[in-house]
Amino acid sequence: MYSDQIRNLYRTNLNLGVEDRLLVFTDDEKDYLEELLGDFLKVGREFTQEVRSFLYGATKTHGAEPPEGLWRQTFGDEAVDELKDRGLLEKVLHKENYPEGEVLGVLKEKARDVPSVVVAFPYYSTTHTFYRKVLTEHFGVRYASMPLFDPTMFLTSMNVDWHYVAKLSTDIAEMLSEAEWAHVKSEYGTDIEFSIKDRKGIPDTGLFHNPGEFGNLPAGEAFTAPVETEAYGRLVILYAPDRELERPITMKFIDGGVESIEGFEDYRYFIEDVFKKMPEARFIAEFGVGTNPKASRPDNLLEAEKILGTVHIAIGDNHTFGGLNKVGFHTDYVVFKPTVLIGGKGWEKKLLLRGELQKI
Template sequence: MNVVKHIIEHCGDLKSDEWVCVLYDNSTFGVASVFLQYLEGIHANFSSYELIRTDTHGIEPPDEVAEAMKSSDLILCLTQYSLAHTQARLEATNGKSRFLSMPEYSVSLLNDPAVATDFRSRLQAVEAMTQALTNGKELYIETAAGTRMKMDISNRGGNCCPGFVNQLYRLGSPPDIEANIAPNEASTEGMLVIDGSITHELIGKLTDTVELRISKGKIDSIYSANEEICQALDKIFTRVKSDKAYYLGEVGIGLNKDAVLCGNMLIDEGSYGSLHFGFGSNYTIGGSNKVSFHLDFVLTKANMYIDGTMVIKEGEMQL
């Protein structure tokens, strides 16, 4: 309950007179019930909705739920798959709502040190990286494992996601602390060698690397010595039935020093010094690719350059 209090009050910035909307599905009721119990205990104003579990991130909720989101002050989204990259979330946070995106949450996750971290203490670092991305025109990333990739980020604003929400930052995903940007969709060229994780229940933390060759912003080929991973990725992408799923939509930098790569999406994306690459939808974070799909690939120990200046050296922030 101390951790739940930390999430609702420290991360969610809940005030006594505000309305809370809790979203979950039939696979996450266990952890959602802990949050509901806490809200009942503090006599908070809240409503809750059980959604049908989807099979990927970015699927729109029912209209009734979307309307409830817009009329709420704080949204606790505990569905198995994220609603962060949906029109419903965008409309809610463009209005008065603050949105805590907490996919893949479980009761055991509440014991992870990454969740109990002091998110507000990392704000300055996240803002510095966000500003560097906003000011940049070209992003270049390399790793010892073989990643060599460049992309155009001109006229795209960075997004500050410090893991907590307030009136300025309305989207947070504790324990994920990150700065991200949506590169121009057809600009990315090169090779991505993923050594960390692929944030889907069919894969998770990697034991074998995955190579993604990118041409004109789109995945051209996928290779791994582990054939099961290739088959899983083929199943994940082809289920979408849209080429838009293959476009690189997001590059994010993890900045939570208490997060250790483990296969959980929010911990992996937020793990300090990691980079994640989101394919599919990015129109909710400043891009133009709209599709009901988003899948993140996480790599470690990268060098990252903005307009030729190194801002990350082997996973260590240089700003």
């Protein structure tokens, strides 16, 4: 049904060619994902004959490492067996402390036929995983991450001028790199300040043509990893990743972490349970600015965080894009119609005023 749109994704966003080795994978969280996997494979074979796929049981958490079977499909049995023999694979999969250098050494020595392009659209995100980090940073893989993807996005937020999105995202990312702090407010109660000193701004352009480039599709944001111990204030949340909350909840941040949650909503109890299981999940992880003018859905996080005129703040894992926190959880929360100030020594700039992007 969406063959033309998938074809355009391969051509425009990934520059897929006959020399590429393509891996497409998803999970079984939603019925339509397996059918979409078949469509991606069928169209992919128009571009290259080296196409492989994988379908796995949903991890149920954004930011969790994908299962062993996908590692085998990606790196080969010899590499994965060596990691298992050394007792490293289980530690990686559970985001326990492990020697990254040793893991990388095994993969670089033993891995065979690693894909050059990955299209990842499991319902639960693999963006903030060691799996993705290894592929992009050390094997030069072009990686499109599409968690929560709904095929109707092909007609909306994927149908955009990607060169405009890329330029705006890059310009704002450069500003985030220069800034030392940010202050986000909304008319419905969000009021939070945090440090982004010495943290690099990263553009999510939607154009992954060069080795190691990665991001979401639909794309359209500039983001950075705030300093994990320096966030103070209130974040009022209106939407969970895939639904509007029946009642808003408020996270109160002190010293970078969520100290308490206010509001009676089932999602609050889910988050509190996450914190009990993974205490490090409570720390601020990401600050991003939406840059996609065709994005509009507030009830789907993949698209909501790309809406031009919004920002989003995440908690949990950020070690894969410049932060220090390693934990099996990462979730973003969108702030709508925000007023945003950023600044450094001797300067400050109003980036957004009630959801309107200011001159940059």
